[in-house]
Amino acid sequence: xxxxxxxxxxxxxxxxxxxxxxxxxxxxxxxxxxxxxxxxxxxxxxxxxxxxxxxxxxxxxxxxxxxxxxxxxxxxxxxxxxxxxxxxxxxxxxxxxxxxxxxxxxxxxxxxxxxxxxxxxxxxxxxxxxxxxxxxxxxxxxxxxxxxxxxxxxxxxxxxxxxxxxxxxxxxxxxxxxxxxxx
Amino acid sequence: xxxxxxxxxxxxxxxxxxxxxxxxxxxxxxxxxxxxxxxxxxxxxxxxxxxxxxxxxxxxxxxxxxxxxxxxxxxxxxxxxxxxxxxxxxxxxxxxxxxxx
Numbered sequence: 341x342x343x344x345x346x347x348x349x350x351x352x353x354x355x356x357x358x359x360x361x362x363x364x365x366x367x368x369x370x371x372x373x374x375x376x377x378x379x380x381x382x383x384x385x386x387x388x389x390x391x392x393x394x395x396x397x398x399x400x401x402x403x404x405x406x407x408x409x410x411x412x413x414x415x416x417x418x419x420x421x422x423x424x425x426x427x428x429x430x431x432x433x434x435x436x437x438x439x440x441x442x443x444x445x446x447x448x449x450x451x452x453x454x455x456x457x458x459x460x461x462x463x464x465x466x467x468x469x470x471x472x473x474x475x476x477x478x479x480x481x482x483x484x485x486x487x488x489x490x491x492x493x494x495x496x497x498x499x500x501x502x503x504x505x506x507x508x509x510x511x512x513x514x515x516x517x518x519x520x521x522x523x
Numbered sequence: 524x525x526x527x528x529x530x531x532x533x534x535x536x537x538x539x540x541x542x543x544x545x546x547x548x549x550x551x552x553x554x555x556x557x558x559x560x561x562x563x564x565x566x567x568x569x570x571x572x573x574x575x576x577x578x579x580x581x582x583x584x585x586x587x588x589x590x591x592x593x594x595x596x597x598x599x600x601x602x603x604x605x606x607x608x609x610x611x612x613x614x615x616x617x618x619x620x621x622x623x624x
Binding site: 342343346350353354357358360361362369372373376379380383386387389390391392394395398399402403406407410411414415417418432433436437439440441443444447448451452454455456478480484485488489496499503506507509510511513514517518 | 540560586590
């Protein structure tokens with residue numbers, strides 16, 4: 341069951357991410373933005389599978405809600421139809437695909453050598469029981485995450501306050517930046 | 524069958540590669556920005572997966588902060604793009620190659 345759901349969400353994530361970057365049917369930025377929403381929602385599905393329920397909710401609220409509205413607003417503000425007609429440079433496209441593909445293959449092979457069967461065989465016996473007992477316990481419910489944030493001697497109260505100041509600064513900065521030029 | 528850590532990391536790596544491809548290949552400033560968001564989310568997926576499989580909640584706390592900072596970053600970045608568009612009337616990086624406004 342969990343494996344099937346993982347396959348669905350992972351496939352949806354990667355597919356819609358590809359459609360954000362390179363959509364063969366439409367070069368319109370609005371299409372990209374809407375596929376970005378699909379990506380965010382399937383990522384939050386992955387978060388649910390990983391037991392991070394609070395983060396899944398925050399992901400949908402912040403990304404599919406706030407960030408997407410902002411993106412769509414800006415797309416409509418800029419009126420980008422002219423730019424959509426421009427063609428991609430084929431050489432740069434081929435080079436980009438080659439470079440990124442090579443990077444991904446390196447990453448994949450290093451993953452396989454780290455977590456592959458050959459390297460794990462001797463560790464599995466010792467690790468499996470422990471890891472599974474731990475994995476069952478870690479659930480990112482709102483309560484657990486709040487306790488991790490605010491309680492204990494390794495709480496994150498200071499970073500939390502700094503982030504709130506950062507949000508205030510961002511708000512003031514955005515108002516300043518999007519004001520009409522004083523003449 | 525329960526998915527393993529390396530499967531989650533593979534998805535995260537694929538997402539990051541796609542985002543990087545978008546930043547390299549696309550010429551529209553807004554799409555480049557969306558690709559940046561994809562890369563941030565790839566990091567988030569990797570952090571949550573690591574947190575789950577290592578039995579430590581700190582990774583999820585980190586993701587919480589990343590999401591907050593990313594929201595602030597998006598708002599400021601989009602305001603910058605709008606300000607730039609007002610000056611230059613374009614959102615194509617090929618036209619924005621000079622530092623002079």
